[in-house]
Amino acid sequence: MHGNVLAITDVASTTQQITFWLLAVVSVGSALGMILARKAVYCAVLLAVVMLSLAVLYALQNAPFLAFVQVIVYTGAVLMLFLFVLMIVGIRAQDSIVETIKGQRVATGLAAIGLLVLLSLTVGHAVLGTAAPAGPQFGANNVYAIARLIFTTYVFPFEVTSALLITAALGAMVLAHRERLTPKLTQRDLSRLRVSSGHPAPLSGPGTYARHNAVDMPALLPDGTPDEASVPSAIQGVPETPDQRRTLLGSSTAAMRSAAGPGEPGGDSGQEGDA
Amino acid sequence: MSPGNFVALAVVLFVIGAVGVLVRRNAMVIFMCIELMLNAVNLAFVAFARMHGNLNGQVIAFFVMVVAAAEVVVGLAILMAIFRTRRSASVDDASLLKY
Numbered sequence: 001m002h003g004n005v006l007a008i009t010d011v012a013s014t015t016q017q018i019t020f021w022l023l024a025v026v027s028v029g030s031a032l033g034m035i036l037a038r039k040a041v042y043c044a045v046l047l048a049v050v051m052l053s054l055a056v057l058y059a060l061q062n063a064p065f066l067a068f069v070q071v072i073v074y075t076g077a078v079l080m081l082f083l084f085v086l087m088i089v090g091i092r093a094q095d096s097i098v099e100t101i102k103g104q105r106v107a108t109g110l111a112a113i114g115l116l117v118l119l120s121l122t123v124g125h126a127v128l129g130t131a132a133p134a135g136p137q138f139g140a141n142n143v144y145a146i147a148r149l150i151f152t153t154y155v156f157p158f159e160v161t162s163a164l165l166i167t168a169a170l171g172a173m174v175l176a177h178r179e180r181l182t183p184k185l186t187q188r189d190l191s192r193l194r195v196s197s198g199h200p201a202p203l204s205g206p207g208t209y210a211r212h213n214a215v216d217m218p219a220l221l222p223d224g225t226p227d228e229a230s231v232p233s234a235i236q237g238v239p240e241t242p243d244q245r246r247t248l249l250g251s252s253t254a255a256m257r258s259a260a261g262p263g264e265p266g267g268d269s270g271q272e273g274d275a
Numbered sequence: 276m277s278p279g280n281f282v283a284l285a286v287v288l289f290v291i292g293a294v295g296v297l298v299r300r301n302a303m304v305i306f307m308c309i310e311l312m313l314n315a316v317n318l319a320f321v322a323f324a325r326m327h328g329n330l331n332g333q334v335i336a337f338f339v340m341v342v343a344a345a346e347v348v349v350g351l352a353i354l355m356a357i358f359r360t361r362r363s364a365s366v367d368d369a370s371l372l373k374y
Contacts, residue, residue, distance in 0.1 A: 016276045024284050031288055031311055035295035040303050040364075047307045050288070054314050061281065061325045063333050066317075073340050078310065078347050085351045086303055089358045100300070100367050108297040112290055119286045123279070130277055135328060142330075149334050161341050168345035175352035178359070 019060055027053040044082050051075045062138035065146050204230045281322035288315035302354050302364050306347065313343045 030049040037043050051074045059067040099105060150158050185193075194200055204219040204227055211217070216235050218226035288311060295308030317336040324332025358364055 013276065020276055020280060024280075027284070028287055028291070031291040034304075034311065035291060035298060035308065040301055043304050043307050047311060050311060051314060054318055057281065057284075057318060058321055060276070061278075061321050063321050063324070063336075066321060066333055066336055069337065069340060070317075073344055074310075074314070078344055081347060081351060082303065082307065085355060088355065089303065089364045105298065108294055111297065112294045115293055116286070116290045119289065120283075123282050123286055130326075133328065138325070138328075142333075145330050146333060146337070149330050150337070153331075154334055154338075157338060161338065164342065164345050168348045172348045172352040175349070175356050 016060055019056065023053040023057055023060075027057075040086050041083070044079060044086060047082075048075055048079050051079065063142065065143050199229075203227075278322040278326040281325075282319050285315045285319035285322065288312075288318070300365050300367055302357075302366050302369075305366065306350055306354070310343065310347070313339055 027050045030046040030053070034043045034046040034050070037046060051070060055067045055070040055075070058064075058070055204221075216231060218228050219230035221227050292308045292310075292312035292315060295311065296305050299305055299308065317339050320332040320336040320339070322332075324330055324336075354364065357369055361368055363369075
C-alpha cells in the first residue's frame with residue numbers, strides 16, 4: 001500500500017517535470033520569437049502563447065487562482081486590448097532593421113549578458129530550498145486563503161488599487177477623446193446629402209448577383225458590370241477577387257491558367273500566397 | 276519540482292523582455308516586452324510563495340497584474356494619441372515634445 005502511494009507521487013512529480021520543461025521551452029521560444037518577429041501582430045500572438053504557458057506554470061505551482069486570473073486578465077483583456085490598438089495603429093507597420101543608434105545592438109547584447117549573469121548569480125547565491133510542504137492554502141482552499149489575505153493584511157493596498165483603476169479609466173478616456181470639429185449631421189442633412197449625391201437609392205450589398213457572395217466581391221449591376229461602390233471602402237483595392245488578381249498578375253498567368261484547364265475549381269488556390 | 280527551476284525560467288524571460296525593450300522601436304512591441312518582464316516577475320513571486328509556503332507572493336503577483344492592466348490602458352491611450360498626431364508608432368519619430 002505504501003509503495004503504491006510512493007509510486008503515485010513519483011508519477012505526479014515526473015508529470016510535473018515534463019510539463020515544466022515543455023512549457024519552459026515553449027515560453028522561452030515564444031518570447032525569443034516575440035522580440036525577433038518584425039510584424040507587431042506576430043509579437044502579440046507569441047506573447048499570448050507565453051502568457052498561457054505561464055498560466056499553466058502557475059497551476060503547476062498550486063496557484064489555481066492566479067492561473068485563472070492570468071488567463072482572464074492577461075490573455076483575455078490585456079492582449080485583446082493590444083490587438084484592438086494594433087488594428088487601429090497601423091497593422092502594416094513593420095520595424096525597419098536599420099540601426100538608428102550606432103552600436104545599439106552590440107550594447108544591448110552586452111547589457112543583456114550582464115543582466116543575465118547578475119540575476120543568475122543573485123538567484124544562485126540565494127538559498128533556494130525545496131518547496132515547503134503544501135498546506136491547505138495551496139490546494140482547494142487557495143481562493144479562500146488569498147481572499148482572507150487580501151481583505152485583512154492587504155486591505156489598504158487593495159482599496160488603493162480601486163483608485164488606481166478609476167484613474168486609469170478616466171485617463172484613458174481623456175487621452176483617447178477627440179474633439180468634434182464639425183457639427184454632427186442630422187437626419188435631414190443626411191437625406192439632403194443623399195439626394196444631392198445623385199445616388200438616392202441605398203448602395204447594393206457586396207456579392208449581389210455575383211458568383212460569390214463574399215464581402216470583397218463587387219455586386220453586378222443589371223447590365224453585368226461590377227459595382228465597385230458595393231465593396232466596403234476598407235477592403236477596396238486589396239487584390240482579392242480572381243479578376244483583380246488576374247489583371248495584376250498580367251496576361252501571361254491568365255494564359256497559363258486557361259491552358260491548364262478552364263473551369264478548374266481549385267485553379268485560384270495556388271495564387272493565394274501571392275496576394 | 277524545485278522552485279529554483281521556476282525562478283531560473285523567470286530570469287530568462289525577464290532578460291528576453293529587457294532585450295526587447297532595448298532593441299525594438301515599435302512602441303507597441305516595447306509595451307509587450309514590458310508585459311513580458313512583468314509576467315516573469317510574477318512567475319518568480321509565485322515560485323517564492325511556493326517555496327516559503329505562504330501566500331504573500333501570490334497576493335503580490337495579483338497586485339502586479341492589476342497595476343499592469345492599468346498601465347496598459349493608459350499606455351495604449353497615450354500611444355493612440357501620439358499615433359493620431361504623427362501617424363507613426365515608432366519611438367524614433369516621437370522626438371519632439373510638441374507637434
